[in-house]
Amino acid sequence: MAFSEFRPLDEKTLVDYVKAVPALSSKLGGNLDDLTIKEVGDGNLNFVYIVIGSSGSLVIKQALPYIRCIGESWPMTKERAYFEAVTLKEHGRWCPNNVPEVFHFDRTMSLIAMRYLEPPHIILRKGLIAGVEYPLLAEHISDYMANTLFYTSLIYRSTTEHKKAVAEFCGNVELCRLTEQVVFSDPYKVSEYNHWTSPYLDEDAEAVRNDDGLKVEIAELKSKFCERSQALIHGDLHTGSVMVTHDSTQVIDPEFAFYGPMGFDIGAFLGNLILAYFAQDGHAVGENDRKNYKEWILKTIEDTWNLFRKKFTALWDKHKDGSGEAYLPAIYNNPELQLLVQKKYFEDLLHDTVGFGSAKMIRRIVGVAHVEDLESIADPSKRATCEKRALYLAKMLLKERRKFHDISEIVSAVRNVQ
Amino acid sequence: MAFSEFRPLDEKTLVDYVKAVPALSSKLGGNLDDLTIKEVGDGNLNFVYIVIGSSGSLVIKQALPYIRCIGESWPMTKERAYFEAVTLKEHGRWCPNNVPEVFHFDRTMSLIAMRYLEPPHIILRKGLIAGVEYPLLAEHISDYMANTLFYTSLIYRSTTEHKKAVAEFCGNVELCRLTEQVVFSDPYKVSEYNHWTSPYLDEDAEAVRNDDGLKVEIAELKSKFCERSQALIHGDLHTGSVMVTHDSTQVIDPEFAFYGPMGFDIGAFLGNLILAYFAQDGHAVGENDRKNYKEWILKTIEDTWNLFRKKFTALWDKHKDGSGEAYLPAIYNNPELQLLVQKKYFEDLLHDTVGFGSAKMIRRIVGVAHVEDLESIADPSKRATCEKRALYLAKMLLKERRKFHDISEIVSAVRNVQ
Numbered sequence: 014m015a016f017s018e019f020r021p022l023d024e025k026t027l028v029d030y031v032k033a034v035p036a037l038s039s040k041l042g043g044n045l046d047d048l049t050i051k052e053v054g055d056g057n058l059n060f061v062y063i064v065i066g067s068s069g070s071l072v073i074k075q076a077l078p079y080i081r082c083i084g085e086s087w088p089m090t091k092e093r094a095y096f097e098a099v100t101l102k103e104h105g106r107w108c109p110n111n112v113p114e115v116f117h118f119d120r121t122m123s124l125i126a127m128r129y130l131e132p133p134h135i136i137l138r139k140g141l142i143a144g145v146e147y148p149l150l151a152e153h154i155s156d157y158m159a160n161t162l163f164y165t166s167l168i169y170r171s172t173t174e175h176k177k178a179v180a181e182f183c184g185n186v187e188l189c190r191l192t193e194q195v196v197f198s199d200p201y202k203v204s205e206y207n208h209w210t211s212p213y214l215d216e217d218a219e220a221v222r223n224d225d226g227l228k229v230e231i232a233e234l235k236s237k238f239c240e241r242s243q244a245l246i247h248g249d250l251h252t253g254s255v256m257v258t259h260d261s262t263q264v265i266d267p268e269f270a271f272y273g274p275m276g277f278d279i280g281a282f283l284g285n286l287i288l289a290y291f292a293q294d295g296h297a298v299g300e301n302d303r304k305n306y307k308e309w310i311l312k313t314i315e316d317t318w319n320l321f322r323k324k325f326t327a328l329w330d331k332h333k334d335g336s337g338e339a340y341l342p343a344i345y346n347n348p349e350l351q352l353l354v355q356k357k358y359f360e361d362l363l364h365d366t367v368g369f370g371s372a373k374m375i376r377r378i379v380g381v382a383h384v385e386d387l388e389s390i391a392d393p394s395k396r397a398t399c400e401k402r403a404l405y406l407a408k409m410l411l412k413e414r415r416k417f418h419d420i421s422e423i424v425s426a427v428r429n430v431q
Numbered sequence: 432m433a434f435s436e437f438r439p440l441d442e443k444t445l446v447d448y449v450k451a452v453p454a455l456s457s458k459l460g461g462n463l464d465d466l467t468i469k470e471v472g473d474g475n476l477n478f479v480y481i482v483i484g485s486s487g488s489l490v491i492k493q494a495l496p497y498i499r500c501i502g503e504s505w506p507m508t509k510e511r512a513y514f515e516a517v518t519l520k521e522h523g524r525w526c527p528n529n530v531p532e533v534f535h536f537d538r539t540m541s542l543i544a545m546r547y548l549e550p551p552h553i554i555l556r557k558g559l560i561a562g563v564e565y566p567l568l569a570e571h572i573s574d575y576m577a578n579t580l581f582y583t584s585l586i587y588r589s590t591t592e593h594k595k596a597v598a599e600f601c602g603n604v605e606l607c608r609l610t611e612q613v614v615f616s617d618p619y620k621v622s623e624y625n626h627w628t629s630p631y632l633d634e635d636a637e638a639v640r641n642d643d644g645l646k647v648e649i650a651e652l653k654s655k656f657c658e659r660s661q662a663l664i665h666g667d668l669h670t671g672s673v674m675v676t677h678d679s680t681q682v683i684d685p686e687f688a689f690y691g692p693m694g695f696d697i698g699a700f701l702g703n704l705i706l707a708y709f710a711q712d713g714h715a716v717g718e719n720d721r722k723n724y725k726e727w728i729l730k731t732i733e734d735t736w737n738l739f740r741k742k743f744t745a746l747w748d749k750h751k752d753g754s755g756e757a758y759l760p761a762i763y764n765n766p767e768l769q770l771l772v773q774k775k776y777f778e779d780l781l782h783d784t785v786g787f788g789s790a791k792m793i794r795r796i797v798g799v800a801h802v803e804d805l806e807s808i809a810d811p812s813k814r815a816t817c818e819k820r821a822l823y824l825a826k827m828l829l830k831e832r833r834k835f836h837d838i839s840e841i842v843s844a845v846r847n848v849q
C-alpha cells in the first residue's frame with residue numbers, strides 16, 4: 014500500500030490518497046482525476062485541504078511533526094491528529110449540529126477527513142473584524158459548550174468511564190505543554206517568542222513581567238489547567254476555531270483537547286469576544302463607528318454565559334437520576350439543595366472562566382501568538398490604545414475575579430474601560 | 432511453574448511459594464522447612480503473613496479479588512496490589528526511612544514481599560488507644576508527607592512525567608470508587624452499610640443526612656478528590672496505616688494510592704489524630720485521666736502541620752531552579768514573590784486538609800468503617816459522648832474551614848469542644 018507509513022501530502026499526492034481510500038472516493042463521486050484541491054490552512058499548526066469532486070466535497074486535515082507557522086525547528090507530535098479526531102467524534106456525538114462530521118481518520122498518516130464547511134461559512138474572527146452580527150451565535154455556542162462539557166463530566170459520567178478517558182487524553186501531553194508555555198508562562202517572563210506593539214506597550218509588557226499579584230493568580234490557574242480533569246475540553250476555543258454563517262455555527266480544530274477545567278473553554282471564547290470588542294475602535298471608519306456592533310458583542314457575551322448556564326442546568330436536572338457519580342440522587346434529593354449546589358457550581362465556574370479568559374487575553378497582547386482582530390489595525394498607535402484597554406481589563410479581572418458574581422458585572426467592567 | 436496463575440495462599444502453600452522464589456528464600460536462609468508463618472491481617476482488605484526463617488524475616492501481603500472483611504459478596508480487583516507495590520517503591524524512593532522496603536512483587540499472584548516491621552513496631556492507632564507518646568511521630572510523618580507529596584507534584588516534576596504517572600494510576604479506579612462511596616457518599620444518605628452508636632446518635636446521623644450546607648461542601652471535596660491530580664497520595668493515611676516504635680515510624684498499606692489532592696493524605700492523618708483525641712475521655716481510668724496525653728496529641732497535630740510546611744517549603748526552595756513546571760524560576764524570580772506564592776499555596780492546602788480531615792472523621796462515626804479508638808470504648812453512652820464531640824467539630828470545620836488560617840486555630844477549635 015502506498016500509505017502504509019506516514020508521509021506529508023501535497024495537492025498532488027492527496028489525489029492518490031483519496032483514490033486509495035474508498036470511504037473518501039465514494040464521497041466525491043465520478044471522475045477522481047477532476048478533483049479541485051486547495052490548501053487553505055490559515056491556522057498555525059496544520060495543513061488543511063478542501064477537496065471538491067463531481068458529486069461531493071470534503072476537507073482533509075493533516076498534522077506534520079512540527080508547528081507549521083514556526084517550522085521544523087519547533088517539533089510537535091503529529092499524534093495530535095488522533096486526539097483531534099477522537100474529540101471531534103466525542104463532541105460531535107453530544108452536539109452534532111455544531112461539530113463537523115468526521116468521515117475518516119488515519120492514525121498513521123495523522124489525517125482527518127471531515128465535512129467541508131462550505132461557503133458562506135467563514136472563520137468567526139473574520140466576521141467579527143468585518144463587523145458582522147451573528148444572531149444565533151450565543152444560542153449555538155452555548156449549545157456546544159453545555160453539551161460537550163456536561164456529557165463528559167462526572168455529573169453525567171461514572172468514575173470508571175471518566176478515569177479511562179482521562180488516562181487516554183494524558184497522551185496529548187505535548188499540546189498541553191504548549192498551552193502551559195504560551196498561556197501561563199511566556200507572557201510573565203522574558204521570552205524570545207514574546208512580542209507586542211512596541212514601543213507603545215513596552216512598559217505594559219514589562220509591568221506584566223513584574224506584577225507579583227498577577228503571577229500568584231496565574232500560578233493558581235496553571236495548576237488548575239494541569240491538575241483538574243473536569244471535562245473533555247476543546248482546549249483552543251478561540252474565535253478562530255469557530256466557523257459561522259448567519260444560521261450555522263461549527264466548532265473545528267480541537268487538537269488541544271484533554272480532560273481539563275471547563276472554564277478554560279468558556280473563558281477562551283468569551284475572552285476572545287472581549288478582544289474583538291476592544292479591537293472595534295481600531296476598525297471604526299467614518300459613519301461606521303461600530304458602536305452598535307460593540308453592543309452586540311457585549312450582548313453576545315452575556316447571552317452566551319446565561320444560555321450556557323441555563324442549558325447546562327437543564328441537562329443536569331434532566332440527568333439527575335442517571336449514572337453520573339458527582340451528585341448522587343439519594344444525597345442531592347431536594348429542589349432547594351439542588352439549587353444551592355448549582356449556584357455554587359456556577360459561581361466557581363464563572364470565576365474560572367473569567368480567570369482563564371483573562372489569561373488568554375493577556376497572552377494575545379504580550380505573548381507569542383496575537384489575534385487578527387488587533388493585528389489588522391494598521392495604525393500602531395491606534396492598535397496600542399485598543400490593546401492597552403484590553404490588557405488593563407484582563408489584569409484587573411484576573412486579580413479581582415472572585416469579586417464578580419454575575420456575567421452582567423463582567424460586561425459592565427468591560428464597558429467601563431476607557 | 433506452580434504459580435503461573437493466581438491462587439490464594441495459606442500458611443502451608445506460602446512455604447512452596449517462598450521456596451520457588453529465590454529472592455525470598457535467600458532472605459530467610461537455612462532450612463526452609465522450619466519457617467514460622469503467621470497470618471496477622473487485622474486490616475480490612477487483605478491477607479498479611481509474617482514469615483520468619485533461620486536468618487531473616489519478611490512480610491508477605493496478598494490481595495484477593497474481594498474485600499476480606501465483607502467477603503466474596505463485595506468484589507474488589509486484586510490489581511490493587513500492583514498499585515500498592517508501585518507506590519511503596521515510589522514513596523520509598525523519596526522517603527526510605529519511613530516506608531518498608533519491597534523485596535519482591537508478583538503481579539500474577541497480587542503478592543508483595545516487604546520488610547517485616549519487627550516488634551516493638553505496633554500499629555499507631557493501638558499506641559494512641561494505649562496512651563503511648565511517640566516523641567518523633569510528628570517529625571517522621573511530616574518527613575514522609577513532605578517528601579512523597581513534593582516529589583510527585585508538578586513543583587518538582589515536568590508535565591510529561593506527571594501526565595504519564597497520572598494516566599497509570601487512573602487504573603486504580605476501583606479503589607478510588609470505594610473511597611468515593613464510603614467517604615463522600617454513604618454518610619450523607621441512607622445506606623445499608625452505615626451504622627452508629629444507636630440510639631444515642633440516631634438524631635445526629637439523621638442530621639448529617641439532612642444538612643444541606645454539609646452536602647454542598649462534601650460535593651466540592653468529592654470533585655477535588657475525583658478531578659485534581661496534585662500528587663501521588665497514599666490514599667488511606669489513617670493511624671492504622673502507620674506502624675511505630677519510640678524511634679521509628681513506618682507507613683504501610685498504600686493500596687488506595689493515586690494522583691489526588693495532597694490534603695486528602697494530610698487530612699486523613701490529622702483527622703484520625705483528632706478522633707484519637709476525642710476518644711481519650713473514653714479510655715481515662717482512675718488516676719490516668721489522659722489530660723496530658725490529650726495535650727500531646729494536640730501538640731502532635733500542630734507540629735505535624737508546621738513541620739510538614741517547613742519541610743515542603745525547604746524542598747521547594749531547594750529545587751526552585753529544577754525542572755518542575757508549576758513555578759518556573761524565570762517567573763517566580765524574587766524572594767518576596769516566592770513567599771507570597773507559598774503563603775497562598777499552604778493556605779489553600781490547609782483548607783483542603785481540614786475539609787478532607789473532617790470528611791474522614793464524619794465517615795468514621797456514621798459510615799461503614801469505624802475506628803478502634805472509639806469502638807473500643809465499651810460503655811455506649813460514654814462512646815456516644817466522645818463521638819458527638821468529634822462529629823460536632825468535624826461538621827463545623829467542614830463548613831467553616833475557609834475561616835481558618837493557621838493550624839493553631841484548628842487546635843483551639845478542637846480544644847474548645849466540650
Ligand SMILES: Nc1ncnc2c1ncn2[C@@H]1O[C@H](COP(=O)(O)OP(=O)(O)O)[C@@H](O)[C@H]1O
Pocket residue numbers: 053054055056057058059060061072074113127128129130131136253254265266268
Ligand atoms: N471543515 C472545514 N471546512 C472548511 N474549512 C475548514 C475546515 N476545517 C478547517 N478549515 C479552514 O482551515 C483553516 C485551518 O484549520 P484549523 O483546523 O484551524 O487548523 P490549525 O490546527 O492549523 O489551526 C481554518 O481556519 C479554516 O479556514
Ligand SMILES: Nc1ncnc2c1ncn2[C@@H]1O[C@H](COP(=O)(O)OP(=O)(O)O)[C@@H](O)[C@H]1O
Pocket residue numbers: 471472473474475476477478479490492531545546547548549554671672683684686
Ligand atoms: N511490613 C509489615 N510488618 C509488620 N506487620 C505488618 C506489615 N504490613 C502489615 N502488617 C500487619 O498487617 C496488618 C494489615 O496490613 P495492611 O497492609 O494494613 O493490610 P490491609 O490492606 O488489609 O489493611 C497491619 O495492621 C499490621 O499489623
Ligand SMILES: [Mg+2]
Pocket residue numbers: 056057253254266
Ligand atoms: Mg486553528
Ligand SMILES: [Mg+2]
Pocket residue numbers: 056057058059249266268
Ligand atoms: Mg489547531
Ligand SMILES: [Mg+2]
Pocket residue numbers: 474475671672684
Ligand atoms: Mg490497612
Ligand SMILES: [Mg+2]
Pocket residue numbers: 474475476477667684686
Ligand atoms: Mg489496606
Ligand SMILES: [Mg+2]
Pocket residue numbers: 202759760761762
Ligand atoms: Mg523559566
